[in-house]
Amino acid sequence: MLFRIYNTLMIRTLSSKAVDFAGREIRLNGWIKIRRDHGKLIFLDLRDRDGIVQIVVNPHISEEAYKVVQELRPEFAVEITGKVNKRPENAINKDLLSGTVEVEATAIKILSKAETLPFDMGEAKLNLELPTLLDNRSLTLRHKSIFEIFKVQEEVARAFRKAAEKLGCTEIFVPAISASATEGGAEVFKVKYYDYDAYLTQSPQLYKQIMIGVFERVYTISHAYRAEPSVTTRHLSESVQLDIEIGFIDTFEELLDAIELVGTSIVSDVSKNCAKILASFGIEKALIPTEIPRLTLKEAQEIIYKFSNGQRDCRAEQDLNATDEKLICEWAKKEKGSDFVTITHFPTKKRAFYSLPDPKNPELSLSYDLLFRGLEILSGSQRVNDYDQLLSIMKERKLNPKSFPMYLQAFKYGIPPEGGFSFGLERLTMKLLELQNIREASLFPRDTERVDERLSNLK
Amino acid sequence: MLFRIYNTLMIRTLSSKAVDFAGREIRLNGWIKIRRDHGKLIFLDLRDRDGIVQIVVNPHISEEAYKVVQELRPEFAVEITGKVNKRPENAINKDLLSGTVEVEATAIKILSKAETLPFDMGEAKLNLELPTLLDNRSLTLRHKSIFEIFKVQEEVARAFRKAAEKLGCTEIFVPAISASATEGGAEVFKVKYYDYDAYLTQSPQLYKQIMIGVFERVYTISHAYRAEPSVTTRHLSESVQLDIEIGFIDTFEELLDAIELVGTSIVSDVSKNCAKILASFGIEKALIPTEIPRLTLKEAQEIIYKFSNGQRDCRAEQDLNATDEKLICEWAKKEKGSDFVTITHFPTKKRAFYSLPDPKNPELSLSYDLLFRGLEILSGSQRVNDYDQLLSIMKERKLNPKSFPMYLQAFKYGIPPEGGFSFGLERLTMKLLELQNIREASLFPRDTERVDERLSNLK
Numbered sequence: 001m002l003f004r005i006y007n008t009l010m011i012r013t014l015s016s017k018a019v020d021f022a023g024r025e026i027r028l029n030g031w032i033k034i035r036r037d038h039g040k041l042i043f044l045d046l047r048d049r050d051g052i053v054q055i056v057v058n059p060h061i062s063e064e065a066y067k068v069v070q071e072l073r074p075e076f077a078v079e080i081t082g083k084v085n086k087r088p089e090n091a092i093n094k095d096l097l098s099g100t101v102e103v104e105a106t107a108i109k110i111l112s113k114a115e116t117l118p119f120d121m122g123e124a125k126l127n128l129e130l131p132t133l134l135d136n137r138s139l140t141l142r143h144k145s146i147f148e149i150f151k152v153q154e155e156v157a158r159a160f161r162k163a164a165e166k167l168g169c170t171e172i173f174v175p176a177i178s179a180s181a182t183e184g185g186a187e188v189f190k191v192k193y194y195d196y197d198a199y200l201t202q203s204p205q206l207y208k209q210i211m212i213g214v215f216e217r218v219y220t221i222s223h224a225y226r227a228e229p230s231v232t233t234r235h236l237s238e239s240v241q242l243d244i245e246i247g248f249i250d251t252f253e254e255l256l257d258a259i260e261l262v263g264t265s266i267v268s269d270v271s272k273n274c275a276k277i278l279a280s281f282g283i284e285k286a287l288i289p290t291e292i293p294r295l296t297l298k299e300a301q302e303i304i305y306k307f308s309n310g311q312r313d314c315r316a317e318q319d320l321n322a323t324d325e326k327l328i329c330e331w332a333k334k335e336k337g338s339d340f341v342t343i344t345h346f347p348t349k350k351r352a353f354y355s356l357p358d359p360k361n362p363e364l365s366l367s368y369d370l371l372f373r374g375l376e377i378l379s380g381s382q383r384v385n386d387y388d389q390l391l392s393i394m395k396e397r398k399l400n401p402k403s404f405p406m407y408l409q410a411f412k413y414g415i416p417p418e419g420g421f422s423f424g425l426e427r428l429t430m431k432l433l434e435l436q437n438i439r440e441a442s443l444f445p446r447d448t449e450r451v452d453e454r455l456s457n458l459k
Numbered sequence: 460m461l462f463r464i465y466n467t468l469m470i471r472t473l474s475s476k477a478v479d480f481a482g483r484e485i486r487l488n489g490w491i492k493i494r495r496d497h498g499k500l501i502f503l504d505l506r507d508r509d510g511i512v513q514i515v516v517n518p519h520i521s522e523e524a525y526k527v528v529q530e531l532r533p534e535f536a537v538e539i540t541g542k543v544n545k546r547p548e549n550a551i552n553k554d555l556l557s558g559t560v561e562v563e564a565t566a567i568k569i570l571s572k573a574e575t576l577p578f579d580m581g582e583a584k585l586n587l588e589l590p591t592l593l594d595n596r597s598l599t600l601r602h603k604s605i606f607e608i609f610k611v612q613e614e615v616a617r618a619f620r621k622a623a624e625k626l627g628c629t630e631i632f633v634p635a636i637s638a639s640a641t642e643g644g645a646e647v648f649k650v651k652y653y654d655y656d657a658y659l660t661q662s663p664q665l666y667k668q669i670m671i672g673v674f675e676r677v678y679t680i681s682h683a684y685r686a687e688p689s690v691t692t693r694h695l696s697e698s699v700q701l702d703i704e705i706g707f708i709d710t711f712e713e714l715l716d717a718i719e720l721v722g723t724s725i726v727s728d729v730s731k732n733c734a735k736i737l738a739s740f741g742i743e744k745a746l747i748p749t750e751i752p753r754l755t756l757k758e759a760q761e762i763i764y765k766f767s768n769g770q771r772d773c774r775a776e777q778d779l780n781a782t783d784e785k786l787i788c789e790w791a792k793k794e795k796g797s798d799f800v801t802i803t804h805f806p807t808k809k810r811a812f813y814s815l816p817d818p819k820n821p822e823l824s825l826s827y828d829l830l831f832r833g834l835e836i837l838s839g840s841q842r843v844n845d846y847d848q849l850l851s852i853m854k855e856r857k858l859n860p861k862s863f864p865m866y867l868q869a870f871k872y873g874i875p876p877e878g879g880f881s882f883g884l885e886r887l888t889m890k891l892l893e894l895q896n897i898r899e900a901s902l903f904p905r906d907t908e909r910v911d912e913r914l915s916n917l918k
Contacts (some may be wrong), residue, residue, distance in 0.1 A: 012707065029875065030707075031873055048675065049627070049629075075672075077873035077875035111873075111876060112873040112874055114872040114873040115871045136868065138669045138672065138865050139672075139869075141669075141670070141672070141673045142673050142872075150629070150673075151629065158630070170609070171616060171617070172609065173612070173616075173699045173884065175697050175902075175905055175910075176635065177648075177684075177696070178911075179912060179917060190650070192648060192650075192651075193648060193696075194688070194907050196910075196914050207902070210600075211600070211902075213534075213600070214601050214609075215609075217508065237652075238634050238635065248471065248488040248489075248507075248570075386571065405911065406596060406597050406903070409597040409598060413573040413574065413598050414534045414535050414536040414570075415571055416570045417570060425632065443666070444633065444666065444865070448653050451637065451638040451655075451657055452638055452864065452865040453864050453865070455654075455655050458655060
């Protein structure tokens with residue numbers, strides 16, 4: 001398809017491409033990041049979606065441009081025409097893609113003005129407290145140290161889709177409004193749905209399982225809602241969840257293969273395609289061995305006990321806590337050269353009702369967590385796929401089968417052995433960049449205190 | 460990454476690959492679609508994610524398999540081992556990828572049983588009323604004529620992402636919980652959000668515009684919620700919306716280029732990658748000329764008047780109705796050899812507050828709809844990007860600026876000329892396959908009467 005050209009304007013050049021036009025005139029679009037007055041010469045850092053380019057404004061070259069530049073402040077959106085000049089060797093800026101050139105302005109046009117910024121956006125790091133960062137989200141997202149988080153997030157989603165397609169999954173789109181609380185529990189948001197009460201789904205779990213009967217293998221990116229009343233650095237009220245579900249598995253280990261494939265593919269793609277960003281966040285290259293160590297919870301607990309020289313004894317516990325996750329990952333790194341470790345066989349009663357009890361020992365479930373550098377990042381299980389077993393587990397757990405009509409319908413008609421896993425997009429983004437708070441990994445985080453604005457402002 | 464092999468089982472073969480194993484033994488997984496008793500021989504149609512393969516069960520080959528097959532009914536999930544035999548020339552089934560072979564069963568294992576089906580799933584079309592189709596959604600989705608709709612839907616999403624990336628857009632993830640009704644109006648769902656009232660967003664509009672200041676060009680796939688109380692064949696309460704927003708545009712026409720690129724790319728990719736499905740739905744190949752005809756609303760109205768020989772006169776109206784959209788598309792097909800037509804310059808007061816009034820005539824807005832075969836499928840506009848103009852329009856429209864704090868914040872800091880567009884995934888899927896009702900194009904449609912179950916069952 002041919003794009004039509006309507007105007008006689010010079011075509012816009014992106015900052016990263018300026019180097020290709022040395023000696024020629026180009027037109028740039030972007031925002032003023034910094035203006036530096038050096039007596040007669042004025043320098044601008046212009047930001048566009050590809051990076052930064054330096055502009056020099058010289059009244060002897062263009063009196064007009066020099067006049068306009070007096071008015072410019074940070075975040076003004078502008079169009080700048082100028083000649084690309086090579087910089088002398090000693091003035092090359094290696095941090096910029098355009099660092100070997102600068103653009104000598106012949107004309108500057110203001111496209112949209114900006115108010116005076118409430119804080120300095122010109123530094124390499126934004127030294128603001130989180131509430132201030134979020135109160136001014138529309139502005140602070142423009143800072144490199146912030147928006148790069150979301151370039152990594154975009155890559156996580158892209159890598160996930162690539163891995164899911166490699167596994168033969170079909171992409172599905174599932175609803176977030178549900179007639180009942182998806183997995184039981186009280187932490188649900190209630191919606192006034194016409195004359196009825198409905199709820200926001202806590203996960204796409206039940207829908208992706210239904211779809212096993214249709215496509216065998218599916219993936220979905222959806223929203224998960226948790227009315228978690230406590231404030232922590234690891235929970236959001238609304239988050240993006242990425243899910244995979246795989247049918248006709250022959251062995252439990254096939255599911256471990258799949259979760260490890262997806263987890264390591266994402267980390268590996270991000271390492272490769274966001275290498276510069278990871279470096280600027282001080283993140284080391286991940287260790288991904290050919291075989292990820294796999295441990296049952298019990299084995300992991302024994303190792304933690306020995307590895308900590310008896311300092312930490314979690315052998316009687318039902319799960320790993322944050323300290324245990326760190327310790328077992330330290331062990332995996334030291335002993336197996338791996339930043340990943342897979343833990344299996346968590347107690348059945350600690351997992352969701354659809355987790356399959358191990359036929360050899362029903363107290364333990366065929367469940368698994370994938371840990372990365374001290375944090376569980378993906379989690380899942382083989383599922384109960386027999387209709388009668390599902391019904392009897394629901395009864396044991398005091399779940400009303402009538403609340404799951406569409407889900408149970410699927411299992412009446414031959415759902416084969418299957419399983420899956422999921423992860424939170426913000427949680428994984430946070431971990432990949434070692435952010436302190438999950439809110440930093442959400443463009444517009446929702447929690448008990450904030451929906452864009454602080455909720456207390458609304459009362 | 461190497462997959463580990465744990466079992467000595469023969470690796471599973473997909474139905475479409477059976478032809479590669481003529482003369483050899485393979486293992487298949489799938490669901491019984493049809494069982495046909497031919498006296499001594501029993502034939503099965505086995506469905507897996509890739510298609511159908513015919514199984515023949517002969518007691519002289521395997522008495523065991525012949526015994527198991529007696530028990531099989533439609534939708535039983537099974538594992539079948541058998542030898543791939545070439546079919547005689549006159550028995551080749553050209554409708555199947557596996558049509559040149561059949562598999563002679565040596566062993567059949569039931570993986571999961573199915574209850575007796577409430578209706579026949581063996582026919583090429585499912586002759587069920589829509590309510591029955593939806594009441595039994597977990598089952599009916601397994602019918603080829605139904606699940607293929609969602610293979611097309613998957614391709615629409617894939618094509619959209621491809622086109623958006625071609626335009627240089629960054630993928631963003633935006634929230635669906637909002638502190639106020641996104642675009643004003645009463646048709647919003649209210650959520651009990653901790654101690655506050657919140658709403659489900661009607662579109663990601665405001666967030667994608669904010670992100671112009673960050674990434675210049677963005678795309679997002681999100682959910683849109685409309686508490687539309689009326690029952691129509693074209694509305695869902697929850698739908699999937701695909702959005703693009705593009706900053707630093709030089710001309711209005713750049714936006715028309717972009718919407719046409721995205722619209723035609725999707726139709727073209729679906730035509731190419733889902734050709735068989737389109738054919739089975741009786742859909743003709745789309746006419747996509749190099750230049751899509753572009754008309755202002757006024758021009759379109761004049762053409763409709765003339766083209767209908769004065770039978771239809773909408774020249775005094777503010778919009779095109781369903782009949783007008785059909786007529787102008789008939790004209791475009793006949794006169795311009797195009798299944799697409801772009802209509803621009805709708806009255807400002809008929810479009811959302813963020814649509815930019817045409818500076819040459821503020822009564823009309825710089826808005827556009829892309830029509831395809833008689834239906835508007837994508838819609839958008841250039842936006843008001845000046846903070847003061849935005850405030851004054853909000854006041855005129857009696858919108859309270861305090862309801863849009865994060866949105867207005869973005870415009871305080873230099874948002875350049877920009878615009879965008881969006882479309883509903885279900886609506887476009889419906890149109891591409893000429894379905895009668897939008898509910899057919901949603902896996903689990905939500906409307907005034909249904910959230911999986913009929914709501915009346917819940918009272």
